Each structure stands twice: as structure tokens, then as C-alpha cells.
Amino acid sequence: MRLFRRLVLVLIARPIARIFTGADIVGRERLPLKGPAILVANHASHVDTILMLTLYPSKGLDRVRPAAAADYFLRGGLISWLSNTIIGIVPVARDKAGAGVDVLAPVREALKAGDIILIFPEGTRGDGEAMSDFKSGVARLAADVPEAPVIPVWLQGAGRVLPKGGVVPVPMNCTVLVGEPLHWQGDKTTFMTELRQRMEDLHAKAPPQRWA
Amino acid sequence: MLGAVDRGIFGMDAITAFFAAQPPAVLWGLGVVLGVLTLAVAVTAVLPALKPAGDFTNLRQRISSWWVMIALLAGALLIGWQAVTALFLVISFIALREFLSLAPVRREDRLIVLAAFVAMLINYLFIVIDDYGLYRVFIPTYVFLIIPFLMACIGQTRAFLATTATFHWAIVTCVYNLGYIAFLMRTPASEALPAGAAGLVFFLLVATEANDVAQYIWGKLFGRRKIVPKVSPNKTWEGFLGGWLTTGLLIWFVGPVFTPLSGIGLAVLAIFLPVAGFAGDVTMSAIKRDIGVKDTSALIPGHGGLLDRADSLTFTAPLYFHILAYFALGHF
Numbered sequence: 411m412r413l414f415r416r417l418v419l420v421l422i423a424r425p426i427a428r429i430f431t432g433a434d435i436v437g438r439e440r441l442p443l444k445g446p447a448i449l450v451a452n453h454a455s456h457v458d459t460i461l462m463l464t465l466y467p468s469k470g471l472d473r474v475r476p477a478a479a480a481d482y483f484l485r486g487g488l489i490s491w492l493s494n495t496i497i498g499i500v501p502v503a504r505d506k507a508g509a510g511v512d513v514l515a516p517v518r519e520a521l522k523a524g525d526i527i528l529i530f531p532e533g534t535r536g537d538g539e540a541m542s543d544f545k546s547g548v549a550r551l552a553a554d555v556p557e558a559p560v561i562p563v564w565l566q567g568a569g570r571v572l573p574k575g576g577v578v579p580v581p582m583n584c585t586v587l588v589g590e591p592l593h594w595q596g597d598k599t600t601f602m603t604e605l606r607q608r609m610e611d612l613h614a615k616a617p618p619q620r621w622a
Numbered sequence: 623m624l625g626a627v628d629r630g631i632f633g634m635d636a637i638t639a640f641f642a643a644q645p646p647a648v649l650w651g652l653g654v655v656l657g658v659l660t661l662a663v664a665v666t667a668v669l670p671a672l673k674p675a676g677d678f679t680n681l682r683q684r685i686s687s688w689w690v691m692i693a694l695l696a697g698a699l700l701i702g703w704q705a706v707t708a709l710f711l712v713i714s715f716i717a718l719r720e721f722l723s724l725a726p727v728r729r730e731d732r733l734i735v736l737a738a739f740v741a742m743l744i745n746y747l748f749i750v751i752d753d754y755g756l757y758r759v760f761i762p763t764y765v766f767l768i769i770p771f772l773m774a775c776i777g778q779t780r781a782f783l784a785t786t787a788t789f790h791w792a793i794v795t796c797v798y799n800l801g802y803i804a805f806l807m808r809t810p811a812s813e814a815l816p817a818g819a820a821g822l823v824f825f826l827l828v829a830t831e832a833n834d835v836a837q838y839i840w841g842k843l844f845g846r847r848k849i850v851p852k853v854s855p856n857k858t859w860e861g862f863l864g865g866w867l868t869t870g871l872l873i874w875f876v877g878p879v880f881t882p883l884s885g886i887g888l889a890v891l892a893i894f895l896p897v898a899g900f901a902g903d904v905t906m907s908a909i910k911r912d913i914g915v916k917d918t919s920a921l922i923p924g925h926g927g928l929l930d931r932a933d934s935l936t937f938t939a940p941l942y943f944h945i946l947a948y949f950a951l952g953h954f
């Protein structure tokens with residue numbers, strides 16, 4: 411199944427993603443090839459996940475798993491099959507958060523098993539311009555698995571290829587900027603501020619692939 | 623056993639026949655280009671010994687990328703018009719995608735971007751059906767009118783006029799002007815061409831790129847007086863004039879090997895093509911400076927984006943086509 415996933419991502423999804431996004435990447439060598447590691451990215455489109463998976467070095471690809479909302483991606487049918495088999499999501503039951511359920515348990519398990527987890531800390535897709543506030547789950551994960559480096563990733567332009575609510579994808583160049591890894595130092599506020607600052611710094615370096 | 627030998631001989635025959643059918647001048651020309659490239663590789667191998675402190679990574683990347691670009695173009699030229707049209711469709715697609723991704727386009731224009739790609743497909747369809755009459759008017763007249771109308775239908779009037787100009791500029795340079803290169807391949811064999819249609823395209827590419835390189839080298843060696851300091855601070859009068867002279871002489875002496883031009887037609891090409899190459903480079907630089915980027919993408923290692931490499935071609939291609947059509951080609 412791993413081989414099947416890799417073949418689909420490398421032979422089918424990668425060329426399609428290239429055509430639709432150009433797929434430029436800055437700092438590809440900073441992407442970890444082994445887990446545990448946490449990739450933190452901004453979120454504007456389903457293209458974000460595809461872009462990360464298709465740009466990932468094939469060597470580390472088997473380990474990369476996006477944390478994704480169970481209520482949306484495991485609705486059943488084709489979307490569940492794709493989410494499980496090709497995308498390889500780790501489900502997060504975000505609708506059960508606050509009800510005393512440890513919704514991050516599957517993510518923590520995956521990290522401890524050596525996976526590289528892709529997290530969108532905004533929790534949902536934004537408009538592709540400003541980032542909304544980060545949910546604190548990423549800090550809890552970093553605290554629980556302190557040996558995992560946290561790598562900030564800025565995804566520029568994916569929201570234009572297929573915005574939230576969009577049906578027709580339009581080819582537009584996107585750029586992925588990978589930042590220096592960050593480690594849990596014991597304080598949640600410091601960690602969240604630092605992470606956000608790193609993301610904003612990457613954003614500032616991104617080419618102007620945005621709406622006027 | 624015998625069968626294998628037969629197939630081997632048949633394979634060799636096919637390869638020999640493929641090359642024998644090519645205009646000799648194009649094969650010689652490609653040989654010279656590969657020779658120059660090999661020389662460049664040899665120079666980069668020797669340079670670190672002469673200048674141990676220098677960093678030649680970019681130069682090496684540039685030359686490696688040239689191998690890929692030349693292999694693609696040479697392969698397409700040898701296969702024929704279908705391959706050249708397909709290759710330039712891909713080149714136009716990437717150039718247009720790069721341009722519209724960086725230029726100021728409004729959120730409401732997302733589907734207009736898609737319409738620009740549709741216009742590109744129709745433009746290349748006219749090359750496939752070899753209809754120059756439709757090609758000539760489709761983008762400059764009708765796409766020019768239809769795109770603003772579609773934008774009006776969507777209804778966002780903020781920065782409307784500037785956005786129509788952005789779309790028009792993008793489509794004309796990246797699609798219409800580059801498409802002329804593929805259209806040259808439709809010149810019929812009945813025309814008196816010294817090196818076939820492939821020779822026409824080959825010479826345009828060689829003259830344009832030689833002009834870029836000659837300007838660069840003259841500028842590096844003798845450049846002192848800046849020519850357009852606000853747009854391209856590295857460009858000098860010495861580079862421009864030296865490149866003009868070098869490319870002009872190249873066209874005057876080598877042009878007759880690949881094109882049917884002679885006399886006044888050849889002189890016009892020799893005088894104006896180097897200027898057009900310079901103009902394309904400088905104009906695209908002004909646009910990049912306005913947008914605030916150095917490169918249009920990171921597609922070609924060492925060079926930047928596709929549009930960074932093809933900027934001069936977007937100006938030289940239509941000029942070259944029109945000079946040929948006016949002085950020599952009956953088909954257009």
C-alpha cells in the first residue's frame with residue numbers, strides 16, 4: 411500500500427501539481443527525511459496538501475502524513491478512500507474538541523511511531539492572504555514529543571489555484587518556502603510567538619504571487 | 623539470430639534516413655552549437671584552477687540548463703512542425719502562467735486567467751490548421767476585446783483598465799509573439815529555403831541568444847557608460863553596441879545559410895533584430911522591477927524563470943517572422 415501511495419503521488423500527482431503550480435521550492439534541503447518531525451504550514455486550499463506531498467523528497471515521502479479533520483475527510487466514499495490511501499491522513503476529530511476527548515492522540519501516536527506530521531495550525535482554510543490565529547494543538551504536540559523538530563513552511567499562491575469553495579482549478583505559480591527548524595523550549599507562549607514570527611518572516615520573503 | 627541482425631540494420635537504417643532527410647545546414651548548425659557548449663564546459667572545468675577564489679556554481683548551472691534547453695529545441699526541430707508546435711505551446715503556457723501569477727491580477731479575475739489559457743489553445747490551433755489569416759487577428763483584435771468584456775460581466779471595476787492592459791500584454795508577448803516561432807515551421811517545402819523551415823527557426827533562436835550572450839560579454843569586457851540605469855543597472859552602451867555589431871555581422875554573413883533573405887531584407891534583419899532583442903530584455907526588466915521580483919520563477923537552474931530566458935525572443939520572433947514574410951516568404 412505504501413508503494414502504491416508513493417507511485418500515485420510521484421507518477422500521477424507530481425506531474426499534475428507541476429502543471430498547475432510550477433512548484434518552486436526554497437529550502438527543500440531543510441525538509442526532514444525521518445520522523446518524528448512536525449511540518450507547520452499556512453492553509454488556503456486543498457492544493458496545499460497536494461503541493462507538500464508532491465514536492466517532498468521521495469526518500470521521506472512514506473513518512474509524511476497530514477493531520478486532517480475527520481468530520482470533513484472521513485465522510486465516506488471516494489474522499490475517505492483518497493484521504494486514507496493516497497494522502498495518508500492522521501484523523502483529528504476537531505468536532506469533539508472541548509468535550510474531554512483527547513483529539514490529538516492519533517497524531518501523537520503517529521509522531522512517536524516516527525511519522526512526519528503536516529499540520530495547518532489555523533485549523534481551517536483561510537483566504538490565502540493573512541493567517542488567522544493558530545490553534546494551540548501544535549504547541550501541545552511539540553511539548554509531548556520534544557525530540558520532534560518543528561519546521562515552518564510557507565505555501566504561497568495555492569489559494570489562487572483552487573480557493574475555498576472553488577470548483578475549477580486554474581494554473582497559477584506557487585512557491586513553497588521552508589524555514590529553519592524550531593524546538594520546544596518549555597513555554598507555550600514563547601513557542602507560539604516564535605512559530606508565528608517564523609511563518610511571517612517566510613511570508614515576507616515569498617514572491618508576490620497574490621491577488622492585487 | 624538473423625531476425626535480430628535484421629532489426630539492428632533496420633534500426634540503423636531508420637536513424638540514418640532520419641538524419642539524411644534533415645537539411646545539412648541545420649545538422650551542421652546544431653553541431654556548432656554543441657561544440658560551443660562543450661567548449662563552455664571545458665572553460666568551467668579550467669576556471670577554478672585559474673581563479674581558485676571564484677564561485678562558478680551559477681555558471682555551471684547555467685550551462686547544464688543550456689544542454690537541456692538545446693536538447694529539447696533540437697529534438698523538436700528535427701522531428702518537425704508538430705513537435706515544435708507542441709513544445710512552444712508548453713513554453714507559452716509556462717510563460718503565461720509565470721506572468722499572470724506575478725502581475726497585478728485581482729481576485730475576481732481568477733476565471734479570466736483561465737480564459738487566457740483557453741485563448742492560448744485557440745491561438746495554437748490556428749498554427750495546427752495552418753490558417754495565418756485567423757492567427758493574425760485572433761489575439762490582437764478579438765481576445766483584446768473579449769477579455770475586457772468578460773471582466774465587465776464579472777463586475778469588478780476597481781483597477782479595470784490597468785488589469786486589461788496586464789492581460790493583453792501577457793497574452794501578446796507570451797502566446798501571440800512566441801507562437802510565431804512555431805508558425806515559421808509551417809512554411810511549405812515549395813518555398814525556396816536554403817535549410818528548410820527548421821533552418822528558419824534555428825537561425826532565429828541562434829541569433830537571439832547570440833545577441834544576449836554578445837551583449838553580456840561586450841558589457842563585461844568594455845562596459846562603462848550605463849544605458850538604462852533605472853531599469854537594468856548592469857547594461858551599458860558598450861555592451862549594447864558591441865552586441866549589435868556582433869549579431870549584425872553574424873546575421874549578415876551566416877543568415878543566407880539558413881534563410882532565403884539577401885540584400886535589403888538581410889540588412890534590415892541584421893540592423894533591427896539585435897535592437898529588438900535588447901528592447902525585449904529591457905522592457906521585461908522594467909516589468910519585473912515594477913512587480914518587485916528579480917526572476918519570474920525558479921524553473922531553469924541558473925537562469926531563473928522561463929520568461930527570464932525568453933524575454934528577448936518575445937520581441938525578436940514577430941520581427942523576424944514579418945521581415946521574412948515581407949521580403950521572402952509567399953506563404954504568409
